[in-house]
Amino acid sequence: MVTERHQIDGExxxxxxxxxxxVNMDRAVDLIDQLVQSGDSHIVTTADSSGIVIAKSDPELxxxxxxxxxxxxxxxxxxWGLKKAGIRADRVTGVDLVDRxxxxxxEKGYRVFLLGAEPGxxxxxxxxxxxxxxxxxxxxxxxxxxPATDDEFVAQxxxxxxxxxxxxxMGIPRQxxxxxxxxxxxxxxxxxxxxxxxxxxxxxxxxxxKLIQKMRMEWLWRVILNPKKLTKTMMxxxxxxxxxxxxxx
Ligand code: UDP
Numbered sequence: 111m112v113t114e115r116h117q118i119d120g121e122x123x124x125x126x127x128x129x130x131x132x133v134n135m136d137r138a139v140d141l142i143d144q145l146v147q148s149g150d151s152h153i154v155t156t157a158d159s160s161g162i163v164i165a166k167s168d169p170e171l172x173x174x175x176x177x178x179x180x181x182x183x184x185x186x187x188x189x190w191g192l193k194k195a196g197i198r199a200d201r202v203t204g205v206d207l208v209d210r211x212x213x214x215x216x217e218k219g220y221r222v223f224l225l226g227a228e229p230g231x232x233x234x235x236x237x238x239x240x241x242x243x244x245x246x247x248x249x250x251x252x253x254x255x256x257p258a259t260d261d262e263f264v265a266q267x268x269x270x271x272x273x274x275x276x277x278x279x280m281g282i283p284r285q286x287x288x289x290x291x292x293x294x295x296x297x298x299x300x301x302x303x304x305x306x307x308x309x310x311x312x313x314x315x316x317x318x319x320k321l322i323q324k325m326r327m328e329w330l331w332r333v334i335l336n337p338k339k340l341t342k343t344m345m346x347x348x349x350x351x352x353x354x355x356x357x358x359x
Contacts, residue, residue: 113160117220125191126352128162128175130183132192138182138202139210145179146220146274146299153180153289154302156204159187159349161282161340166352171283174290179300186326187349194353204304205317211275211302212239216246220262223298225264225288226254235311237318251341254280258287265292276301279308 122129133141145152155161155178165171175181182202183189192199199345215222224232224239232251240246250271256264276298278285285303293301309315317323318331329346333339 118134122181123192123195123197123246125157125183125186125188125195126162126166126349126356128157128165128181130157130181130188130192132197132199133180133182133202134200135202135206135210138180138207139214141180142211142275142302143214143218146218148299151293152300153235153286153293154178154180154182154300155286156182156184156202156207156302156304157188158185158282158305159167160345162188162191163345163349163352168283171286174283174286178286185186187346187353191353195319205307205310208277208302208304208307210243211242211277212246215275216243219247220274221247221272222275222277223250223252223268223273224248224277224279224308225252225268226277226285226304227312228255229253230260231308231312231314232279234313238311238313254278254284258284258291261288261291262295265295268292269296273298275299277304277307278302279304279306281305298334308338 119191121132121286123132142154155175157175165175183192183199183202184201184203189199189201220273224236226320232253234247236251252268276296278301280288289303306315310317318328322328322331333343
């Protein structure tokens, strides 16, 4: 049973105060397709446990999550939060969702722009994506290493490419803020923040083997390969603690 307090609207369920969309992968892709065709600009976020912890002390990120057109449950922690609210959900991760969006874009001729990661990575990712999804129209790429004060300047460079789907891979919360701040300039139909996804496509970062993913140990695999991930990983016990000690209203 879904309790009153978790039901924010027909499709959003509160996980520690962040409204997460009750969607599976097919539904998320379908909704994004509708958003692209709606004519307006929309932000889509893939919320993982660290994002929800960050949002607790970042009111701007909280507002972005609340106003996003779609907030997918990206991590097992968020899926657990949904389960606590009586909702059975599967993960809809940035990497998997983006792959489906590339497929959709290739089928429907949507214009895709890739922004984020270190110089050269978005280009390498684009090459690989074109092989995986023949016919896809990747209209441009840009690296993700510039200060927030240059957001407007970078947006002016992206805008002439008229992307339907803007993929932003700069990590939470930088990517969500970039999309929100530059939406009036770039006017993409959908801007989506996807973390380290371009590193994965470029071949620079590999996902954990399926068995490790199934054991729910992908976080440990990532920390071993990239110790910089430790800060983010440290947020997982905090997320679990917050969920376990959440007071019922
Ligand atoms: N990144 C970036 N600009 C920055 C900081 C990071 O483009 O100023 C990129 C980084 O190179 C990596 C991605 O953002 O490709 C962050 O990946 P991570 O897996 O840490 O993101 P998460 O999904 O964990 O938020």
